[in-house]
């Protein structure tokens with residue numbers, strides 16, 4: 125387990141952030157909030173995919189006006205979590221503090237403010253007081269993109285001074301921290317501590333530097349993210365490298381991965397990142413698959429894709445399933461899998477917790493693997509087996525000879541080297 129940095133805890137609807145709460149996954153709707161039906165559908169889709177918290181943009185009054193109805197539909201009886209199935213909603217506020225006031229009135233569970241564009245102290249105080257009255261937390265988001273002055277040219281030039289020198293990160297970091305401290309003073313002066321902080325940037329190295337620095341200075345929970353990470357194809361690496369680095373150090377209490385794509389991928393990838401770091405308990409099966417190589421004698425890519433799809437639909441326990449192209453490296457690479465298949469010459473051998481249960485031709489691999497996985501799931505549910513109890517431990521030559529492929533090839537190569545001709549083994 126990764127030891128987590130101690131932070132104060134805040135509560136967003138039924139979801140705790142910080143303290144000993146698990147790291148939560150957030151996402152944001154991509155459509156217009158005032159399009160009530162579409163917004164509700166998107167929130168539900170994200171919640172079904174596993175989002176713990178969903179944020180919506182409220183740039184106009186018609187958006188905050190729509191919030192009341194949206195909240196009524198996604199949080200039945202005003203509740204989140206448990207049987208209600210409701211998901212906490214955050215209003216993302218920029219430029220107009222009135223939108224925050226209207227969103228609070230509508231019943232949202234958290235407000236996000238940007239110190240880069242809501243700067244009037246008395247306006248910020250109004251939002252703080254309204255949130256305090258309803259025990260709502262506020263996220264202060266000091267994004268790199270909006271932290272530098274935009275309206276006042278002189279001030280902007282002063283803030284940008286040195287940015288293009290050697291110390292771009294240090295310069296931006298200093299501005300982000302200074303503006304954050306200044307903003308936090310307004311909150312502290314009103315005894316308001318239900319705060320989460322984010323310091324996003326498009327630059328992954330600045331993200332790491334900013335969160336490391338902020339985590340040393342404040343004990344508020346941190347919302348991690350890389351802003352405008354781009355399309356999923358490249359945005360995954362841009363996001364996961366800094367977020368993984370920070371999370372592995374115990375920094376970060378809630379995350380959002382941002383893609384220029386359907387936000388469903390943000391939730392899926394955010395959860396997967398937390399699963400592989402052991403920061404959340406996986407829901408559903410975990411699939412391990414080999415990348416395939418010149419030893420392959422089945423259509424492994426199609427098999428893996430089909431197994432992946434079927435596991436998502438049929439398996440709800442965190443069963444570890446391995447799909448290996450051959451038995452040369454497969455057994456070692458999938459140690460710890462509950463269910464494993466090793467393919468050979470157009471066939472595959474299936475193991476369940478170290479025990480061989482079948483040797484089937486290629487066309488039967490998918491169905492049999494799923495059947496065995498479902499059977500194993502039922503056994504676990506009945507208390508007759510435990511996940512991860514027995515590791516896959518397959519010692520050569522079994523099943524090398526049985527599968528025919530890897531073994532036959534290895535022996536044939538050896539024979540050629542020795543000038544002897546061997547009959548090819550069949551599984």
Ligand code: SF4
Pocket residue numbers: 414415416417418419420448449450451452453454
């Ligand atoms: S398991 Fe076999 S086929 Fe798959 S990558 Fe490893 S050696 Fe190649």
